[in-house]
Amino acid sequence: MKIGVLTGGGDCPGLNPAIRAVVRRAEQHGDEVLGIHNGWAGLLGETKSQPLTSRDVSGILPLGGTILGTSRTNPLRNPAHIAQVEQNMQNLGLDALVAIGGDDTLTVAAHLHERGLALVGVPKTMDNDVSGTDYTIGFNSAVSIVADALDKLHTTASSHHRVLVVEVMGRGAGWVAVVGGLAGGADYVVIPEVPATIAEICDHLQTRRARGKDFSIIVVSEGAAIQGVETHDDASRDAFNHVRLDRRNIGEIVGREIERRTGFETRVTVLGHLQRGGSPSLFDRVLATRLGVKAVDYIHEGRFGYMPALRGNEIVPVRLADAVATPKLVDPELYELARTFF
Ligand code: F6P
Numbered sequence: 001m002k003i004g005v006l007t008g009g010g011d012c013p014g015l016n017p018a019i020r021a022v023v024r025r026a027e028q029h030g031d032e033v034l035g036i037h038n039g040w041a042g043l044l045g046e047t048k049s050q051p052l053t054s055r056d057v058s059g060i061l062p063l064g065g066t067i068l069g070t071s072r073t074n075p076l077r078n079p080a081h082i083a084q085v086e087q088n089m090q091n092l093g094l095d096a097l098v099a100i101g102g103d104d105t106l107t108v109a110a111h112l113h114e115r116g117l118a119l120v121g122v123p124k125t126m127d128n129d130v131s132g133t134d135y136t137i138g139f140n141s142a143v144s145i146v147a148d149a150l151d152k153l154h155t156t157a158s159s160h161h162r163v164l165v166v167e168v169m170g171r172g173a174g175w176v177a178v179v180g181g182l183a184g185g186a187d188y189v190v191i192p193e194v195p196a197t198i199a200e201i202c203d204h205l206q207t208r209r210a211r212g213k214d215f216s217i218i219v220v221s222e223g224a225a226i227q228g229v230e231t232h233d234d235a236s237r238d239a240f241n242h243v244r245l246d247r248r249n250i251g252e253i254v255g256r257e258i259e260r261r262t263g264f265e266t267r268v269t270v271l272g273h274l275q276r277g278g279s280p281s282l283f284d285r286v287l288a289t290r291l292g293v294k295a296v297d298y299i300h301e302g303r304f305g306y307m308p309a310l311r312g313n314e315i316v317p318v319r320l321a322d323a324v325a326t327p328k329l330v331d332p333e334l335y336e337l338a339r340t341f342f
Contacts, residue, residue: 001299001300002094003094005022006039006100007019007039007101008099008101008105009125011276012141013138014138016063017060017280018100018137018292019060022293023057025296033052035050036068037049037068038068038070042069043084044088062280064141064280075112085112095118096120100122103130103323117304119304120299120304121323123136126275128173129171131326134309134312137284139176139284141279141283143176145275146168146184149166149271150185163266164217164269165254165255165258165267166186166219167268167271169221170191170224171223171245174335182338186217186341188217190220190254198226198228198261201218201258202258231249255267
């Protein structure tokens with residue numbers, strides 16, 4: 001068999017271990033692997049790809065990013081592009097394709113599968129918002145980075161008796177904020193799923209001061225909406241029609257308003273793309289390896305239109321169409337648990 005593999009959407013640590021696992025398992029099956037460059041862009045127009053053998057993936061297990069490159073290209077926006085992907089898969093002689101990506105990339109994969117293409121997905125996104133799987137590749141590495149940052153910010157916040165607002169990624173789901181905040185001992189976490197007002201945040205800070213806590217760390221998801229502060233989205237959108245959340249500056253706006261209302265000296269840290277950089281955590285290396293191996297096994301079983309997913313400690317098949325139907329939001333119980341420590 002000839003198997004293609006691509007990585008699409010925002011990068012994150014763990015993509016390279018997944019690519020390595022696909023190649024190593026495919027070789028065991030006697031397959032050839034073709035690495036497609038830059039996500040779906042590599043299957044449009046003049047294709048960009050490279051053969052991958054175990055020699056090519058040697059040493060990439062601890063490497064962040066993706067050796068194949070990625071992009072937010074969306075072939076579904078143009079019927080001619082869908083046809084190009086189909087034609088190019090044929091021209092390259094691909095019997096099957098492994099698409100490693102988050103909800104956007106997997107939505108494209110689900111659609112192309114419905115049109116008859118032999119596709120298998122692998123769920124990755126530091127946002128952890130793909131349904132059907134407990135964890136996506138990249139999430140554990142991201143929250144480890146957030147927790148490490150909160151540890152560091154604690155010492156400076158306490159030395160200066162300041163409020164520190166920490167903005168983290170998370171478009172519609174606040175997994176990174178809640179789990180990172182739990183692990184790093186945040187004093188308040190604001191996520192898109194749970195409505196918050198600036199008045200209650202400030203009250204909380206004042207109550208903490210009254211209790212003798214003269215510093216606070218507040219974690220805010222970039223996609224959170226907070227009543228009482230105004231944010232503006234600019235006109236730019238990516239190929240999946242998402243607004244640029246980094247341009248909303250929610251952290252900065254909230255920090256300024258906290259200082260104005262409470263008089264507490266406040267500073268803001270935006271963790272941004274640091275959360276997607278560096279070496280994958282051990283958890284992500286193992287998860288990516290297990291999912292990459294299973295993806296190739298699914299191809300050999302003819303289980304197309306599925307992705308391997310982690311449920312408990314098992315890897316189970318989940319239909320791509322189900323995985324992308326609705327985003328996986330933060331479990332209210334988990335948020336309540338985090339509130340115990342506010
Ligand atoms: O991959 C998802 C994500 O991490 C979102 O949380 C964030 O809004 C977005 O990527 C930003 O991505 P980029 O700056 O690469 O477009």
